[in-house]
Amino acid sequence: MQIRDLPYSDPGDPDVRSGPRFLFWLGRNQLGGQLKSLSWGLLHQLGIAGLPVTVGLAVQAVIDRSGGRLALAGGLIVALGVLIAVGDTMLHRTAVTNWITAAARVQQLLARKTAELGSALTRRVAAGEVVAVSTGDVEKIGWFVEALSRFAAAATALVVICVGLAIYLPSLGLMVALAMPVLALAVLPLLPRATRRADEQREKAGKATELASDTVAGLRVLRGIGGEELFLGRYRRASQEVRRAAVRSARMWALISAVQVLLPGILLISLVWYGATLARDGRIDVGQLVTVYSAATLMLFPLRHFEEIAMAYSFSRPSAQRAVRVLSLHRSAQEATVEGVTPTGDLYDPVTGLMAPRGRFTAVVCGDPDEAGRLAERLGGHAATGEEDDKAAAATPSVLLGGVALDEIPLDAARAAVLVQDKDPVLLSGTLQELLDVPSSGLVTADAALEAAQCSDVLSALAQASVDNDGDPMRTRITERGRSLSGGQRQRLALARSLVTDPEALVLDEPTSAVDSHTEARVAAGIAKLRQGRTTVAFASSPLLLDAADRVVLVHEGTVVAVGNHRDLLRNEPRYRAVVTRETDDEAAAADTANGVGDVPAPKSDDVPAMKSIEEIEERA
Template identity: 65%
Template structure:
């Protein structure tokens, strides 16, 4: 695998039974790169280690006044230097390729797992640990996998040089052969202690990162309660703990580094002292002494690589263990054949889709006769009647020249249906109905919309779809079942045809979706902006739809969501940038087109609220009222203040009035903080 070929089309299925098995799996999946690095490493280290023999023979040739041998050694030295340069260059290239390849594979695996788990990931693994795994741990894992081939080449070279020294000069060669293994294993007992200290440092750093992310996420709340200093002190203490752990870890690594310098020096002194003694007694020649001395000096270079693999494994093993733990996470899947309507009652081997009245529709045995595909109810046209080609703008095309059939949802995907229930807020959305949700806080509306789609990483119970936790559904089923359109949806550049070419059930045509979203003027604007365009579907959309107004972008995004035709469609302020006349038409068309499907609209627009089957008022992340729009306008002061957009003292007065009504039924004790705050509010009122 070359770097220019990355990323991988498929990173594979990792072995996550342990950290060591995960490292072995990574090494096996880039065996070609490892063999290349091993070959170039052998050339590099062999060239470096052979230099002392040539130098020693050249010195002896000078002493013997042999010009032929001196010329031969000079030629060999030039050849070894060329081999050293070539091997070093290509070894570095192969090593970097192996490092990048491993890092990319691990990052792709982690990204795929994060996509698969969604918000489940941060519920099972701390955010700080996720950050640590995806950054520092990836580097350490890649370091070990890349170092295996280099260190293997270095180890082979050290063994061969020791054998050559014993053959060339047995007396000194035996000293070197006995001393080098001791140098290699001396630091090994210290590595587990160093690795444990490094793990403590990483754990403390992860906790500090998690604390920092929590503080930033809740900064607005902290400012509201005056808790910035409290959390600042906590982070300062956590940061100091990380610093102390880093110093504690650095002391051990500095000791290891000192030993790696000291012991080779002592071996070199021993070799020189013993070699001089042998030379003075004429037991070895000067050239042999130079050869052994130079070999000991140069062998410290490959020997460091042998020690590096032990260090790399000590660091990478816990990192690989953490990565394997994250990659081994699975969604707690529930067989979709058991999904029923209502609150999760079994409905036979296949799910049943609610009809326009909210009741299940399907074959008698619970499944349709077309191989398990959930039947979809007939769709009315944009005008409320049966679908008819006359209801669609004739200029558009969505037949063979329209959207690609590859983006149709597979027929064998059993999509669950049923009520949507959020245990955290008490929000209950009946199946097959249009429910509007009113929140006084726009940020709270966005958070609740994310929860309903399973995209929120906040801790707490999962949203239930038909009585089944959304987190427990297979990812493809969950994505098919619930679609959330954000308050500020993004339009990607390209043609209108490409924008609307999304995975869909096929139950809603592009024409019907565009008509329901009232996109006639948007089509005209796109056609004018793309000269020579015959079919508006071929009109170009600029980056993020900058050439369109906010309302036009909003309506195109709404059309994209409608054409997807999910079982549950969640819309967060879908018409906030649209004029009232267009908004009224969208409200009617949306209700007609989504008949038989569950639709949740977060809005404070009276035009949309009046079209909803039921309206839910959420205050302080809790459902406080449910009813029809006009009934709530008469009976709920807080609802009326949000819908009529009262501000300042009027809104505060409505909130206090409603609180007084609520607490008249369930009153907080005056001795508590809540009671004191209530008494203060009552006195103000």
């Protein structure tokens, strides 16, 4: 795989049983690149290893006053220099290719998993952790994959050099061969502690990243309540914890580096002392001593790769573990079994008993907002599960659309049939025209969707901010996540985007929570009008939106307990009334005592403004 061939047509099915298994899977899938890097690394390392032999030959030729042997040694040195240069260049090229392609593979896997899970991803994994995995962790995983082939080349070169020295000059070669395993393995007792400290540093850095991400996302609210200094203090403390953890980790790696400098130094001193003694006694030639000493000195270079691979693994293992945590999440325990089907009909959830008839506007009221969010995700087939949830997921019936289980159809078909708009939708940067340029049926125009979502004030604001002379709001650029717009404006633009898509079934989670009551009434009427004849489900507790729905369903403690229209439920169902009117227990008890339980008359419109019809509110507005 070359960089020019990226992205992968298929990044593969990763082994997510553990972090080390995931790293092994990455290395195995880049076996060709690893072998290329290993080959060039061996050429480079063995070229370096050949220099001491040629230098020893040159020194001995000078001593023996042999011009021919000196010229031969010089030619060999030049040839080895060329091989070293070529090997080093190609080693760097192939190693960096392995790094980039491995990182790209992980990024593609994460992007595919994000697209598969959608908003369910951040329900299971913190947003800051997702950011840390897709940026810093991907780089560290690529570093380990890149360092692996260079380490293999260095280890192979060390074995070849040690065997060669033992054969060339046993008296000194055996000394070097026996010392090399000690030098390579001396730092192993220190690695567990260094790894633990590196893990601690990564964990604290992840928490600090998560805190920073959450703070930036909620900066507008923090400024409104004056909480900037509070969160700034929290981030400063988290940052200092990361600094202290990094210093503790650096101390261990400094100790490992010191050991790898001290022990080779002792070896070289011992080698020179013993070799000089042998040369003085005439038992070896001076050229042989120079050869062995030069080889031992140059062997310190491949020894550095042992330290590097230890550092790369200690940093990449927790990174791989975090990546595995994200990649192990999945949409469902079931595989798609129905192909080529675009289901239509009633939307039904067997778990709660919720039925949304085809072509009607159904509003759902839940006393627990978290329960409403989970139910909305399940209606779209977006619920994510992990390995530990497989049995529970398999035992949970799938949502049905026209009698077809969403879990049994391909993910793309399920999402085309049922679109879920989260209560906190995200607007991507770009022009308004690009924002509304989404896959759709083509039956709903952008103008109609914007009108139904009551976006006239948004269009006016974008027209004023337009850089074009004609002030076309459709070509005005929207900043990242729509930060230049208010919360209500962002929510209505997201609603318009969902309406343009025109899916078979549209699920809206609190679509009007950020707008005022007058605008909310018009938005509710616009949704009902534009979606006429299409299945629409809206999770809400606002009387204005509930009054516009064809039918209202009350879900209590995970089960449908009442179905009807807004006014009848308000009159006859105390639990519904408690959620919609925010009625306290004391108020409910007083009403039941005065009127009789189950026979509570509907409040007058003057007492409960939410009971007013949409037409009355629009007339007053």
